[in-house]
Amino acid sequence: xxxxxxxxxxxxxxxxxxxxxxxxxxxxxxxxxxxxxxxxxxxxxxxxxxxxxxxxxxxxxxxxxxxxxxxxxxxxxxxxxxxxxxxxxxxxxxxxxxxxxxxxxxxxxxxxxxxxxxxxxxxxxxxxxxxxxxxxxxxxxxxxxxxxxxxxxxxxxxxxxxxxxxxxxxxxxxxxxxxxxxxxxxxxxxxxxxxxxxxxxxxxxxxxxxxxxxxxxxxxxxxxxxxxxxxxxxxxxxxxxxxxxxxxxxxxxxxxxxxxxxxxxxxxxxxxxxxxxxxxxxxxxxxxxxxxxxxxxxxxxxxxxxxxxxxxxxxxxxxxxxxxxxxxxxxxxxxxxxxxxxxxxxxxxxxxxxxxxxxxxxxxxxxxxxxxxxxxxxxxxx
Amino acid sequence: xxxxxxxxxxxxxxxxxxxxxxxxxxxxxxxxxxxxxxxxxxxxxxxxxxxxxxxxxxxxxxxxxxxxxxxxxxxxxxxxxxxxxxxxxxxxxxxxxxxxxxxxxxxxxxxxxxxxxxxxxxxxxxxxxxxxxxxxxxxxxxxxxxxxxxxxxxxxxxxxxxxxxxxxxxxxxxxxxxxxxxxxxxxxxxxxxxxxxxxxxxxxxxxxxxxxxxxxxxxxxxxxxxxxxxxxxxxxxxxxxxxxxxxxxxxxxxxxxxxxxxxxxxxxxxxxxxxxxxxxxxxxxxxxxxxxxxxxxxxxxxxxxxxxxxxxxxxxxxxxxxxxxxxxxxxxxxxxxxxxxxxxxxxxxxxxxxxxxxxxxxxxxxxxxxxxxxxxxxxxxx
Numbered sequence: 001x002x003x004x005x006x007x008x009x010x011x012x013x014x015x016x017x018x019x020x021x022x023x024x025x026x027x028x029x030x031x032x033x034x035x036x037x038x039x040x041x042x043x044x045x046x047x048x049x050x051x052x053x054x055x056x057x058x059x060x061x062x063x064x065x066x067x068x069x070x071x072x073x074x075x076x077x078x079x080x081x082x083x084x085x086x087x088x089x090x091x092x093x094x095x096x097x098x099x100x101x102x103x104x105x106x107x108x109x110x111x112x113x114x115x116x117x118x119x120x121x122x123x124x125x126x127x128x129x130x131x132x133x134x135x136x137x138x139x140x141x142x143x144x145x146x147x148x149x150x151x152x153x154x155x156x157x158x159x160x161x162x163x164x165x166x167x168x169x170x171x172x173x174x175x176x177x178x179x180x181x182x183x184x185x186x187x188x189x190x191x192x193x194x195x196x197x198x199x200x201x202x203x204x205x206x207x208x209x210x211x212x213x214x215x216x217x218x219x220x221x222x223x224x225x226x227x228x229x230x231x232x233x234x235x236x237x238x239x240x241x242x243x244x245x246x247x248x249x250x251x252x253x254x255x256x257x258x259x260x261x262x263x264x265x266x267x268x269x270x271x272x273x274x275x276x277x278x279x280x281x282x283x284x285x286x287x288x289x290x291x292x293x294x295x296x297x298x299x300x301x302x303x304x305x306x307x308x309x310x311x312x313x314x315x316x317x318x319x320x321x322x323x324x325x326x327x328x329x330x331x332x333x334x335x336x337x338x339x340x341x342x343x344x345x346x347x348x349x350x351x352x353x354x355x356x357x358x359x360x361x362x363x364x365x366x367x368x369x370x371x372x373x374x375x376x377x378x379x380x381x382x
Numbered sequence: 383x384x385x386x387x388x389x390x391x392x393x394x395x396x397x398x399x400x401x402x403x404x405x406x407x408x409x410x411x412x413x414x415x416x417x418x419x420x421x422x423x424x425x426x427x428x429x430x431x432x433x434x435x436x437x438x439x440x441x442x443x444x445x446x447x448x449x450x451x452x453x454x455x456x457x458x459x460x461x462x463x464x465x466x467x468x469x470x471x472x473x474x475x476x477x478x479x480x481x482x483x484x485x486x487x488x489x490x491x492x493x494x495x496x497x498x499x500x501x502x503x504x505x506x507x508x509x510x511x512x513x514x515x516x517x518x519x520x521x522x523x524x525x526x527x528x529x530x531x532x533x534x535x536x537x538x539x540x541x542x543x544x545x546x547x548x549x550x551x552x553x554x555x556x557x558x559x560x561x562x563x564x565x566x567x568x569x570x571x572x573x574x575x576x577x578x579x580x581x582x583x584x585x586x587x588x589x590x591x592x593x594x595x596x597x598x599x600x601x602x603x604x605x606x607x608x609x610x611x612x613x614x615x616x617x618x619x620x621x622x623x624x625x626x627x628x629x630x631x632x633x634x635x636x637x638x639x640x641x642x643x644x645x646x647x648x649x650x651x652x653x654x655x656x657x658x659x660x661x662x663x664x665x666x667x668x669x670x671x672x673x674x675x676x677x678x679x680x681x682x683x684x685x686x687x688x689x690x691x692x693x694x695x696x697x698x699x700x701x702x703x704x705x706x707x708x709x710x711x712x713x714x715x716x717x718x719x720x721x722x723x724x725x726x727x728x729x730x731x732x733x734x735x736x737x738x739x740x741x742x743x744x745x746x747x748x749x750x751x752x753x754x755x756x757x758x759x760x761x762x763x764x
Contacts, residue, residue: 002406010407010619021403021620024384025392025572027700058574059441060615063596070594093595184616190407192440192574192618212452212594213475214445233442234566236574236618237392238403318409 003313004339006347007320008134008162008294010184010191011337013242017189020245021238028237034229036244041224043247044195047187047255048164048179050171052197055220056243058236061161061182064194066093067215068157068178069128071198072205073098077124079154081116081145083109085135085323086159090128098126107326108136108281108296110288113144120152126205127154132163135323137296137332138282139163139289146174155202161185161194165250166262166293166336177202183239186262186293188337189246192239265335265344266292268373272348273297275369276355276362281330294334296322303358305331311354317347341374385695386721388729389702390516390544390676392566392573393719395624399571402627403620410619416611418626423606425629426577429569429637430546430561432553434579437602438625440618443543443564446576448475449597450539450560451510454587455480459506461536463498463527465491467517467705468541472510480508489708490518490663490678492670495526502534508587509536514545517705519678519714520664521545521671528556537584543567543576547632548644548675548718559584565621568644568675570719571628574621647717647726648674650755654730655679657751658737658744663712676716678704685740687713693736699729723756 005012026032037056044054057063069078069090078098080091083105094100101124103115111129120127127149131142142158149156155177163169164179166186171179177199184191198206198217206217219232250258270290273280281296282288299305305321305328312319322330333347348366355362387394408414419438426436439445451460451472460480462473465487476482483506485497493511502509509531513524524540531538537559545551546561548568553561559581566573580588580599588599601614632640652672655662663678664670681687687703687710694701704712715729730748737744 005407005409007409010410010616013407018404018406022400024400025387025395025566027387027389028392028573030700058618059445059596060617062615063441066595096592096595182616184407190618190620191410191616192621210478212597213448213478214441215594215596233444234392234564234573235442236440236572236621238572238620238624239574239618242620318412 001316004317004343004346005337006333006343007318008332008334009182009336011188011334012339013188013190014249014338016249017242017246020241023241025237028235029230031228033237036240037229037231040240040244040247043251047250048169048171048181048197049173050197052171052199053221054195054197055217055224057194057196057215057220058192058239059194060191061180061194062089063215064161064180064196065090065159067196067211067217068180069093070097070211070215071209071217072126072155072157072178072202074209076126077101079103079119079124079127081111081127081129083107083111083136083138083140084130084133086130086133090130090159094128107324108138109283110138110285111140112285113141113148113287116145116148120148120154125154126157128157130159131169132160132167132291132293134162134294135326136282137280137291137294138284139167139291141287142169142176143174144287146176150175155205162293166258168259171197183243186336187243187246187250189243190239192236193243262335263292264374264377266290266295267377268344268370269295269333269335269348271373272366272370276352276366293336294332296330296332299329299331300355300360302360303355304328307358308354311357312350315350315353317350319347344374345370383698386699386725386728387719388715388725389700390714390716391564391718393570393716394721395570395572396631396720398631399624399628402623405623407619410617411612413610415619418622419611419613422622422626422629425633429632430551430553430563430579431555432579434553434581435603436577436579437599437606439576439578439597439602440574440621441576442573443562443576444471445597446543446562446564446578447472447541449578449593449599450562451475452479452593452597453591453599454508454537454539454560454584456591458508459483459504461485461501461506461509463493463509463511465489465493465518465520465522466512466515468512468515472512472541476510489706490520491665492520492667493522494667495523495530495669498527498530502530502536507536508539510539512541513551514542514549514673514675516544516676517708518664519662519673519676520666521549521673523669524551524558525556526669528558532557537587544675548640550641553579565625568718569625569628569632571625572621574618575625644717645674646756646759648672648677649759650726650752651677651715651717651730653755654748654752658734658748675718676714678712678714681711681713682737682742684742685737686710689740690736693739694732697732697735699732701729726756727752
């Protein structure tokens with residue numbers, strides 16, 4: 001039996017998506033490929049809720065983050081908001097292309113809008129932020145930061161890698177100039193592709209920037225506008241087959257239904273964690289929220305990271321540890337991908353069973369609490 | 383029926399390789415992934431005939447070319463040898479990172495070693511060249527240019543994207559400092575991965591360069607050296623499943639056998655073309671050779687590019703046109719991938735049939751000539 005992947009990406013894929021990859025290769029400069037690419041972009045625009053250009057690059061989420069930054073930053077100031085590993089990564093990337101003005105918090109702490117506004121007053125024209133900070137399980141206030149960026153006439157570049165498709169992220173309504181979504185997260189496709197949306201305001205900056213050759217968005221636009229849509233460089237064709245199928249399944253399920261599903265599953269996990277007397281890791285203020293795609297939990301006393309994750313793995317479930325300085329201090333449960341309520345409950349039961357083996361008896365209260373949410377959710381959130 | 387892909391990549395894949403991609407996702411930070419990655423690298427080292435480090439990046443061949451250049455060029459001079467579209471691409475990439483000293487030829491013409499040596503005397507410390515110029519069907523003199531680069535203490539950065547795995551390319555013997563191979567070419571895996579080998583001499587340059595974040599080879603080395611091998615950013619997992627299977631098949635067939643196969647097929651195509659009184663496009667001097675993975679042919683009078691390629695496609699075979707200013711002037715036949723003699727003969731027969739429909743009767747001489755080579759080859763090349 002295959003282990004159950006409950007990490008924050010790569011996620012469990014549906015058999016339809018897996019089978020799509022086994023199709024024979026096609027010419028990437030053909031109508032056949034263009035139709036697949038175009039339909040992916042069309043569905044992605046609905047997912048992003050945007051009329052902006054959307055491009056699909058063959059690379060990881062990090063490639064998308066670098067495409068976003070390098071195309072609009074060329075020696076200028078960048079306000080980089082950091083409260084976790086991926087915010088830190090945005091800053092590291094921005095350091096390569098410009099002069100970063102960091103607004104930093106301890107990983108897991110909330111962002112304060114006042115700090116962002118003070119930093120914006122310095123006149124920086126680009127702001128980067130991770131919407132859903134996978135490393136800590138925090139949903140950062142993208143709507144509010146987007147509005148602040150707009151107020152100070154700065155571009156807002158947002159990593160939506162693990163939020164777009166799983167939470168409500170209305171790119172145009174909020175005014176996100178560049179947004180990035182990963183294939184292997186909420187969209188339940190394999191890793192290796194990244195979608196990037198670009199606003200008209202962003203294009204104004206892009207025309208003068210010197211991005212890496214492979215990540216130059218001007219080229220992606222040029223090739224997307226050919227008579228038959230192309231990508232500038234050979235695309236990872238089987239991953240496009242998979243993304244195409246995953247996006248069709250997303251459309252069949254319905255975007256709002258998928259957002260509800262992620263929220264319901266995350267609430268079930270959080271309720272289970274609380275009922276087991278474990279602590280959620282994030283330290284939230286008013287404006288931040290718990291992520292609805294990944295839950296970060298403080299490692300309880302009496303068990304080590306290795307004992308916990310190896311124990312869970314031994315029972316067929318893969319969960320994630322902490323990253324960077326959080327290694328060993330937290331564990332994380334993702335709830336994206338082609339999973340159902342059953343997989344949420346299995347994960348909680350397996351977790352409880354491993355904790356019990358180390359003297360941390362929870363008497364099944366976690367699974368009961370998760371079940372409660374899963375059953376009553378439609379009543380609680382009509 | 384699926385059309386037969388006879389373009390210079392992506393290529394036809396074996397069912398084993400296609401099926402490998404349909405496997406469920408795994409955690410990319412796991413021993414399971416590390417084993418796959420490590421075995422791929424181990425076989426690739428045999429293919430490259432190198433003891434140098436080899437890394438596999440999730441990106442196209444162009445991403446590999448940019449990784450190679452950006453990690454060793456940082457404002458310094460680069461000698462860029464150009465005699466086709468991909469040589470041109472190397473130059474465009476090098477323009478982003480340094481000061482290029484081009485040694486340029488009309489696309490399809492041979493490189494003259496004297497020109498390279500004169501340019502090297504200027505003191506440049508990096509030379510880029512495409513080994514197998516896919517756009518023109520020329521095999522450039524990599525061994526000789528490598529020796530010249532060594533003589534002048536310059537690094538030799540070689541695009542072996544469409545040669546490594548299909549021709550004899552002894553990286554260490556020749557002294558290639560950075561070599562690049564694409565997954566979707568001779569190795570008969572899908573597009574989306576690129577392998578890069580790095581010599582000790584190259585590492586000396588790399589330590590100070592400011593490469594793009596996504597393409598920073600120092601990070602790939604750092605993660606490859608972890609207790610359990612990792613990639614710095616989420617790898618395109620299904621493509622690794624596929625490459626792994628393709629490389630195992632390569633090992634089963636035998637590297638020398640695969641080199642022979644590519645040469646035999648290319649000779650068969652060339653013999654067919656000549657017998658049909660068509661002209662091979664490249665204009666070769668003593669030191670250059672015809673490519674053994676792709677054959678470029680001048681478009682005969684009496685038929686247009688569109689008529690030829692649409693006609694061939696209508697009969698189930700996909701061949702390639704010319705790129706850049708060669709569009710409409712040449713057509714190209716690739717002979718890489720999971721194909722057999724039958725597919726070579728089908729391609730030639732279909733080509734002859736389309737030519738005949740446009741009044742260019744060849745009386746089956748092409749197929750006969752191809753068959754002759756395919757049958758007698760082991761006798762001619764013992």
